[in-house]
Amino acid sequence: MSMMMKERMEPGELKILRLLKARGGQVDDSRYWNLDKGFRGELIFDKWFSGLPGEWIVLHDLLLDHGGSVFQLDSLVIGEDRIYLFEVKNFEGDFYLEDGKWLSTSKNEIKSPLLQMQRCESALRQLLKSLGYQSPIESTLIFINPEFTLFNCSPNLPILFCSQMSRFSKKLLKRSSSSGRLNSRHTLLAEKLCKLHIEKSPYERLPEYQYDELRKGIVCVGCGGMAVLASKNFLGCNNCSYTERVEMGLLRSINEYMVLFNTNSCTSKLIYDWCGHTVSIRTIQRILSDHYLLSGRGKSTCYLLKGTIIEPKGRNDTQK
Ligand SMILES: [Zn+2]
Known part of the structure; x- marks a missing residue:
């Protein structure tokens, strides 16, 4: 049985581009589809690897820093006698190699994924040595x-x-069954690497966007459109008939707002506007008070993500 110590999340940039696309924001489509395709390929790999027998510790999508250079590892697998690094590419079509160059059939050169992997391996080797x-x-x-x-x-x-x-998986299995078992030293290494993981990728290239440019309403989970209407307790899509509880759709929309505008607070009036007046402000207030921390009173009432540290305000602050 393999043990997964770090799972793969949708890359932050991909998530933001997806949310922007749904709301009519200006998004570089080829960048979006490349990220989306890469992510889907990685998920296919994860599923394949998780089905393999043998004893491994699996760490997906690590972003590490050694000596100021940041490197990303698609999948790192700790085995008894070695560490496996898997770089996954979801490329499609015909490519060819010529003097170490990677070319598409239309003679466009792409960055060598082999070189990229070798750089990561070398950075990882140095990092491991330091540990x-x-x-x-x-x-x-x-x-x-x-x-x-x-x-x-x-x-x-x-x-x-x-x-x-499938032949490769047999080779891995054979190796895993002939070597010894994983011990606490392997687990300790996995824990150390998880601790060193950097959350925010410096490779993110986010487009500029403003609140006013984005379409308001509730994005449908079923079709990605914005034809969502509310009845008493349910939201229904006019386009694909996807139905969900009002609470689910609202919580998702609040989360989308917080992710896009990098904030952990909102007001009921703001969410009412963000959701295109689809749901009544009373329902929004109820759901916000059920799931978020209430802060302030009257006109300055806002809701904070649970876990937010509320800093006591000094006298001068409140007078502003
Ligand atoms: Zn729909």
């Missing part, structure tokens, strides 16, 4: 999409194609 670990690292670049072909590729490169994955 007192000398385990060998075995890196594999996985092309998860069956519609991908790489011509002119030497079989000696650490590359795995979709068609080779």
Whole structure:
């Protein structure tokens, strides 16, 4: 059984672009679809790996820093005698190698994913050394999409194609069953790496957006549209007939607002506007007071995300 110590979350940038797209914000579509495709490929890999027998500790999507250089690891797997690094690509179509260059059939050069993986491996090796670990690292670049072909590729490169994955899993299993068991030293390393994980990626490229530019209303989970209307306790989509409880849709919309505007507070009036007056302000107040912390009184009433530390305000602050 493999043990998952760090699961994969939807990348923050992808989430924000998705929310912006739904509300008619200006989004670089190719950037969005690339991130989305990459993320879907990683999820396919995660599912595949979680089905393998054998004893492993799995850490997905680690963002680490060593000596000021930040590197991202798609999947790091701790085995008894070595560490596996899996870089997953969801590329599609025909590519070929020429003097170490990666080219598409239309002769466009892309950044070498192999070089990127080697850089990560080297950074990880140094980081592990600084933590007192000398385990060998075995890196594999996985092309998860069956519609991908790489011509002119030497079989000696650490590359795995979709068609080779089931044979590869047998090799892993054989190794895992012939080596010893994981011990506390392995677990300790996993814990250390989790602690070193950086939450916010410096590679995020977020577009500029303003509250006023975004469409107001409730985004439908079913179709991504905004044709959501409310009846007494339920929200229903006029477009795809998806139905959910008012509470669910409202909490999601509040969360979307907080993520997009990087805040942990809101007012009922603001959420009423954000949801395009779909739900009454009384219902919004009820749901906010059930799930958020009430702060202030009268006109300055606002709701805070639970867990927010309320700093006591000095005299001068309240007079402003
Ligand atoms: Zn819908």
